[in-house]
Amino acid sequence: MTDEEFRLDVVVRDGRQWVVVHGELDLATAPLLDEAFADRLSDTGPPVVVDLERCTFMDSSGVRAIVRFGSRAAREGRPVAIVAAPGSPSRFTLDLLGVGDAIPLHDSAERLLADGDRADSA
Amino acid sequence: MADIDVDALLAVCADEPIHVPEAVQPFGAVLLVDDDGVVRVRSDDPAGLLGESAPLGAPLAGALGSALGARRLRDGSVLEVMGPDGCPLDVVAHTTGAGLLLEVEEAGPERLPADELITRQRPLWEARTLEQLLEAVVVEVRALLGFDRVMAYRFDAEWNGEVVAESLAPGLRPYRGLRYPASDIPAQARALYRRNRARLIADVAYRPSVLVHEDPGRTAPLDLSDVGLRSVSPVHLRYLANMGVAASMSLSLLVDGELWGLVACHHESGPRRPDPSRRRAAAAVAELASSLIVSVTEAEGLTDRVLATGRVTVLRAALESSDDPLLGLAGAPDLLDLVGAVGAVVSLDGRVARVGDAPAAAAARIDVAELLAARPSSAADPRPAASDALTRPHQHLVGVLATSLGAPDSWIVWYRPELVQEIRWAGDPRSDEVEESADGRLRLGPRRSFATFVESVRGRCRPWRTAERWAAGELGDQLGAALARRTRQRLHAAQVVQRALLLDGVVAAAGFDVAVRYLPAHGDPLGGDWHDVFTMPDGSAAVVVGDTVGHGLEVAGIMAQLRNALRAYLVASGDPAESLVRVDALVGQLLPGELATVVACVVDPASGRYRLATAGHLPPVLVGTVGASLLEAPRAPVLGLSVERNGVSLEGVLDEGEALLLFSDGLVERRDRDLPSALDALRRALVADPAGASPEVADAAVLCDRALAAGTRSDDDDVTVLALRRPRTGRD
Numbered sequence: 115m116t117d118e119e120f121r122l123d124v125v126v127r128d129g130r131q132w133v134v135v136h137g138e139l140d141l142a143t144a145p146l147l148d149e150a151f152a153d154r155l156s157d158t159g160p161p162v163v164v165d166l167e168r169c170t171f172m173d174s175s176g177v178r179a180i181v182r183f184g185s186r187a188a189r190e191g192r193p194v195a196i197v198a199a200p201g202s203p204s205r206f207t208l209d210l211l212g213v214g215d216a217i218p219l220h221d222s223a224e225r226l227l228a229d230g231d232r233a234d235s236a
Numbered sequence: 237m238a239d240i241d242v243d244a245l246l247a248v249c250a251d252e253p254i255h256v257p258e259a260v261q262p263f264g265a266v267l268l269v270d271d272d273g274v275v276r277v278r279s280d281d282p283a284g285l286l287g288e289s290a291p292l293g294a295p296l297a298g299a300l301g302s303a304l305g306a307r308r309l310r311d312g313s314v315l316e317v318m319g320p321d322g323c324p325l326d327v328v329a330h331t332t333g334a335g336l337l338l339e340v341e342e343a344g345p346e347r348l349p350a351d352e353l354i355t356r357q358r359p360l361w362e363a364r365t366l367e368q369l370l371e372a373v374v375v376e377v378r379a380l381l382g383f384d385r386v387m388a389y390r391f392d393a394e395w396n397g398e399v400v401a402e403s404l405a406p407g408l409r410p411y412r413g414l415r416y417p418a419s420d421i422p423a424q425a426r427a428l429y430r431r432n433r434a435r436l437i438a439d440v441a442y443r444p445s446v447l448v449h450e451d452p453g454r455t456a457p458l459d460l461s462d463v464g465l466r467s468v469s470p471v472h473l474r475y476l477a478n479m480g481v482a483a484s485m486s487l488s489l490l491v492d493g494e495l496w497g498l499v500a501c502h503h504e505s506g507p508r509r510p511d512p513s514r515r516r517a518a519a520a521v522a523e524l525a526s527s528l529i530v531s532v533t534e535a536e537g538l539t540d541r542v543l544a545t546g547r548v549t550v551l552r553a554a555l556e557s558s559d560d561p562l563l564g565l566a567g568a569p570d571l572l573d574l575v576g577a578v579g580a581v582v583s584l585d586g587r588v589a590r591v592g593d594a595p596a597a598a599a600a601r602i603d604v605a606e607l608l609a610a611r612p613s614s615a616a617d618p619r620p621a622a623s624d625a626l627t628r629p630h631q632h633l634v635g636v637l638a639t640s641l642g643a644p645d646s647w648i649v650w651y652r653p654e655l656v657q658e659i660r661w662a663g664d665p666r667s668d669e670v671e672e673s674a675d676g677r678l679r680l681g682p683r684r685s686f687a688t689f690v691e692s693v694r695g696r697c698r699p700w701r702t703a704e705r706w707a708a709g710e711l712g713d714q715l716g717a718a719l720a721r722r723t724r725q726r727l728h729a730a731q732v733v734q735r736a737l738l739l740d741g742v743v744a745a746a747g748f749d750v751a752v753r754y755l756p757a758h759g760d761p762l763g764g765d766w767h768d769v770f771t772m773p774d775g776s777a778a779v780v781v782g783d784t785v786g787h788g789l790e791v792a793g794i795m796a797q798l799r800n801a802l803r804a805y806l807v808a809s810g811d812p813a814e815s816l817v818r819v820d821a822l823v824g825q826l827l828p829g830e831l832a833t834v835v836a837c838v839v840d841p842a843s844g845r846y847r848l849a850t851a852g853h854l855p856p857v858l859v860g861t862v863g864a865s866l867l868e869a870p871r872a873p874v875l876g877l878s879v880e881r882n883g884v885s886l887e888g889v890l891d892e893g894e895a896l897l898l899f900s901d902g903l904v905e906r907r908d909r910d911l912p913s914a915l916d917a918l919r920r921a922l923v924a925d926p927a928g929a930s931p932e933v934a935d936a937a938v939l940c941d942r943a944l945a946a947g948t949r950s951d952d953d954d955v956t957v958l959a960l961r962r963p964r965t966g967r968d
Contacts, residue, residue, distance in 0.1 A: 140952075142587045145563055173905070173953070174764075174785040174831065181877060182829045206911055211833065211852035212873025215880075 119170070122150050128227055131162045135169040139176035139204070147176065151183040161193040163226065172204040177211055184217040197223050256457045259444035259467035261437065263509050264341030266447065266465055268458060269296060271335055273304065276455050279465075280445035285340055287320025292450040300327070300340075309336060314516070316343055326512040330462050334455055339465050346511040348380070353517045356380055357524050366532050370401035373499060373525045378403040380518045381485060381510040383501035387411060388489075390497040394418055395426070397498070408504065414662040414688065420475070426495050431461055433488040434519035437468060439507035440476045440483065464515075476502075479662075483508040485515065487522035491529055499525075537703055544707035547574045552714045561722070565715070566591050574711060575637055575704040577650035584719070586645040594651050595630035604649050607638045620708035622700040629654070635697025639708045642716025643723075650708070652697035664689040729792065743769050745777030747841030749895075749961040751936035753944055756954050757902070763954025764832075765900045766795045768803060777839050778806050779960050781898040783853070785831040794830055798823070798875070802836065812836040812849035813885040816872065820851065823876045831876040835869075835898050837960075839890055844962055846896070847885040851875045854904070854911075857897040857919055858890070859939065861931050864919045867896075895933050895961035897922060897943055902953035914947075921946030936961045 119137035126132075133150055137143070154162050164180055166172065180196065187194045195218045198205040208219060220226035260266050260279045265286055268277035273295045278286075289298030296304055299317045307315070309329040319325040319342070326343040329336055356376040363369035370388040378386040385408055388401035395418035402412045421429075429435075444467040449455045460466040476484055483503040489496045499522050510518075547570040558564025565571060566582050566589035579594030583604075588597040595603075607621040620639040635652030743752050750769055757763050764784035772778055780802060784791045801822050805815035816834060823830060833853035839846040848856070848867060852874025855866045869886035873879055890896060904914040921942050934942065936959035943957045 145560055174783070174833075174901075177874070178785045178829075178831050181831060185829070185878065203910065210854065211831075212871060212877065212879070215873045216877045 120146070122146060124150060124154075126160065129160050131159050132165050132223075133162060134165045134167075137169070138171040139166075139169050139179075140171065140173045141175045144175040144179045147179045148183075151179065155183075155186060155190070155192075161195070162187065163223075164194070164196045165223065166196065166198040166202070166204040166208075167222065169198075169202075169204045172207050174207075174211070176204075177207060177213060181213060181216065194218075195220060195226055197221070197226055256459055257444070257467040257469075258447045258457050260447070260460070260463070260465040261439075261467055262442050262445045263438045264339055264465045265445070266458075266460075266463060267296075267338045267340065268332070268334060268455065269304070269336045269338065273301070275450070276335065277447055277449050277458060279447050282443075282445060283342065284321070285319055285323075285325060285342060289320055292448065300325070300338075303327070304336075314512075328464070328512075332459070334458075337458070337463065339463055341465070341509075341512060343513070344509075344511045346514060348511065348513040348517050352380075353520060356517065356521055360521065360524050360528055363528065363532060365536065366529065367401070369525060369528055369532050373521060374401045374403040376521055377487065377499055377501065377518050380514050380521065381501055381508075383483070383485065383503045383508060383510075384408060384505055385411070385502040387500045387502075388497060389416070389500050391495060395421070397421070400497075405505075411662065414660050416662050421498075425469075425472075428461060429486070429488045429498070430490060430493070430495055432464070432466075433490070433522065434464065434485070434515055435466075435468075436464060436483075436485045436509065436515060437473070437476065438483050438509035440473050440481060441507075480504055482506050485510070485518070487519055488526075489522060489529065490526045496526070496529060540701075540703035541706065544574060544703065544710060548707065548711050548714050551711060552718050555715055556718050556722070561719070562587050562589050565589075571648075572650070574707050575650050575700070576698075577637065577652055579633070579651045580648060582648050584641070584646050585643065593633065593653070594649075595633060599630060600649050603636050604638045604647050607636065607649075608640055608647070620705050620712065622705055622708075624699050625696045629695065634695055635700065637700050637705065637708055639712035640716070641712055641719060643719050646716075646719065648708075648711070648715075652700075654695060655698045657693045657696065659691045659693055661689040661691060663687060745769055745779070745841075745960070746771045746775065747963075748777050748839070749936045749959075749963055750777070750779070751940045751959050753940040753957045754954070755902075755944070757952055763902070764791050764795065765902065765954045765956040766799050767898075767956050767958050768799055769958070769960075770803065772807060772810065772838065774810065775841060776810070777841060777960065778803075778836070779839075779896070779898060779958055780806075780834065780836045781853070781900055781956050781958050782832055782834040783900045783902075783956075791830075794827055794832070797827070798832055798834075802834065806836065806838065810838065811883075811885055812838055812847055813870075813872070813883045816849050816851050816875065817881055817883045820875045820877075820881060824878045827876065829876070831874050833874050833901075837896060837898065839896070839960065839962070841962070844890040844892065844894075845887070846890050847887050849885045851881075852877075854899065854901055854915070856899070857922055858888075859895040859897060859922045859933050860891065861893060861933060862923075864922045866915060866919065890962045892962055892964045893933055895936060895939055895959055897939055898956075898958040898960075899943060899947075900954070900956040902955035903943065903947040903957060905953060918943060918946050933961060 120143040121136040123134040124131060125134060131154060139147065184194045197220045198208055200221055208214060220229060262282045265281045266279045267275055267290055270276050275290050275292055275294060275296060278290055278292060289300050290296055295301060298320055303315055303317045311331040313329045315327050317325050317327060324343040325340050328339045356379065359372035359376060360369060363372050374386045374388050384405040386403045387399045389397045390400045391397050397416040399411045399414050402410055404410065447458060481502045481504060485501040487499040489498060550570050551565060551568050554564045554568040555561045562582060562584045571580055572592055579592035581594050581597055581600035582589045590597060594600065620637055622637040624635050626634050626636055632653045633651040634654045636649060638647060638649040640647050743750055752767055754765065764786055766782045768780040770778050782798060784795050798819060801819050802815055805818045809815055815836065833851055835850045835853040835856055837846055837848045848869045850869045851872050855868050857864050858867050867886065870882060870884055872881050904911060904918060922939060939959040940957045
């Protein structure tokens with residue numbers, strides 16, 4: 115099955131908390147992402163980035179977990195961003211569902227940092 | 237000693253015919269008296285107990301003879317008679333096929349007072365735990381017999397014994413906690429201990445009194461199994477002597493007819509012969525202890541079960557009350573406490589959660605498969621399986637206990653770490669010496685040193701107790717029942733909802749050929765898909781396919797609300813994009829956090845003009861006579877995202893003979909294939925005419941079936957396909 119490959123890492127780097135998703139994000143694994151998000155909301159750490167570059171599959175339950183987290187964080191005034199490579203399975207789903215309209219979507223971690231720095235200096 | 241097979245010698249030791257030694261210990265005498273009262277066999281009588289009263293080949297004389305004549309003795313009868321020199325004698329009778337067998341010894345001044353046995357038994361009745369009971373036994377037996385050391389000795393499954401309670405004279409080295417290997421008490425000795433429950437060796441240095449037969453051709457060697465005076469194996473005597481024991485007595489502790497343990501009494505300061513009345517009282521104490529072991533153990537087991545039952549109830553509630561049974565169960569602290577584990581892996585229908593210190597799910601799955609498959613019965617059998625020492629451990633996790641939950645791929649496996657155990661043997665158990673006996677055969681001599689030998693046992697966990705296995709099985713039963721009930725409830729609810737959402741009404745729209753196919757996901761009759769087909773007030777056909785994120789009962793209500801809201805807005809506005817803007821607002825207000833994708837289309841049957849809008853949904857396919865293409869409506873996000881959306885529909889014309897195919901992503905979404913190529917394959921399958929004969933677009937029902945055949949669907953999502961074909965005027 116798919117659960118062996120699934121893993122979540124939370125890394126604090128470059129002034130952000132990166133929630134890095136490995137493997138397949140689906141009905142079985144999305145609850146674990148929900149838990150990781152709940153932990154992020156309960157502390158007052160730096161801005162959260164959901165990094166999907168290593169996510170090999172994402173279905174709508176994964177999207178829902180991310181969207182719910184994004185809207186809760188937005189209500190608390192805490193910025194959230196997503197990183198997903200163009201052409202990747204998760205990016206296709208995110209684009210189809212129009213998630214980028216609600217949560218800033220970046221092509222890579224480097225692009226996010228570059229865009230973020232420009233926004234900071236602006 | 238390298239080329240000597242110790243196990244074979246142990247077997248020789250086990251063959252020694254210790255029940256027919258043809259000799260007795262010299263502190264008493266044995267007589268066989270036939271039915272005519274004539275003495276046919278008697279032992280030497282070095283103590284002179286019998287005097288001239290029992291000559292071979294003549295009737296018993298003296299007080300003994302009179303006593304025998306006066307009473308009809310039964311097996312086990314005890315009587316006291318006056319001996320030839322004025323000393324009282326204690327006589328025990330045994331009935332045998334050859335006549336009456338009498339054991340005679342001196343009744344000393346240490347006769348047991350009449351009420352003392354009751355006093356000695358009382359502390360046993362008061363014991364509440366096994367530990368207290370065995371403590372009481374050794375104290376009371378020592379008080380009765382006056383030995384230097386009295387030990388309670390318990391056998392394990394391999395018949396190694398461990399000293400679990402001890403009472404001893406001041407200054408002696410305690411043996412509590414020491415173990416004795418199984419070979420110390422060979423199988424035939426254990427058989428004898430079951431039969432003959434109290435045995436005294438008054439002086440390990442005794443010279444055996446040989447049995448003398450009046451006519452060896454007439455009387456067979458005597459079976460002394462039941463005789464307390466029986467002479468014992470010289471190996472056993474040397475064993476005791478090597479241990480520094482001068483006199484010993486052992487009392488059997490039997491549970492369910494099997495030897496559970498022994499009360500072993502040692503006297504180190506010299507020979508000792510407690511009065512026969514006291515030995516019988518000690519035997520009675522041991523017998524009471526035997527029966528109390530059962531009840532005390534049962535009472536302890538009952539306490540364990542009551543505790544476990546409470547925890548099982550809590551865990552079942554955690555599963556039943558949680559939206560996600562897997563997380564509910566995995567998050568309950570009682571899951572590990574129930575069986576005293578450090579970690580666990582839970583699988584419900586193949587979804588896996590790890591708790592505490594446990595190996596990866598894949599490794600746990602292998603453990604479970606091996607453990608549960610090793611049992612004779614089926615995999616659905618909730619009886620747990622356990623191992624204290626895995627052949628392939630996960631680092632320090634060596635112990636494993638698994639139970640099935642009665643459903644496919646549903647189980648719990650618990651883990652325990654290695655417990656490095658120090659076993660303190662009374663002497664190195666493999667150091668027994670080999671010696672040659674009188675008949676030239678090799679046999680095993682007892683070891684000479686009993687200095688404590690510490691053996692370190694690795695790779696095993698603390699053993700899984702019976703109560704813990706029981707608890708695991710009970711949990712398997714209870715959770716299995718809860719899961720089955722949940723499945724039944726969901727199936728029933730699913731049928732109701734499907735009837736309401738998917739199958740109600742006629743799938744028809746005036747002026748069009750319409751067909752719908754719905755396939756549930758494997759093992760989940762209620763997915764998130766829904767659809768709608770109806771005729772609008774102006775005569776237009778409306779077709780809708782939606783997909784709500786999530787599945788099961790929790791989304792059924794959401795599906796119903798979305799479907800009805802969209803129908804109402806379509807009727808009111810006539811425009812799909814505008815209707816979706818309104819439904820989105822409704823979701824934001826009434827169903828925050830829910831997401832749904834939708835494709836909706838309104839088609840005029842007279843002109844073929846259509847308006848189409850999507851929200852996060854895959855585009856429909858327009859199937860024409862020359863090809864099929866994806867109808868990319870202006871992209872709009874999924875419903876529930878609470879973002880600004882553009883309310884513009886895609887407009888176009890569906891020519892006569894053309895068809896639209898709406899579908900949910902279950903049709904094309906698969907983990908090992910990318911979506912664009914799957915959509916392309918679908919598009920080509922819809923135009924392909926297998927016969928190559930007709931240029932016409934197939935019927936709606938055929939289009940649905942071709943779509944399902946071409947789709948790359950996997951079993952883990954539900955699938956909806958809806959086809960709407962505009963017939964050619966005057967032809968269809």
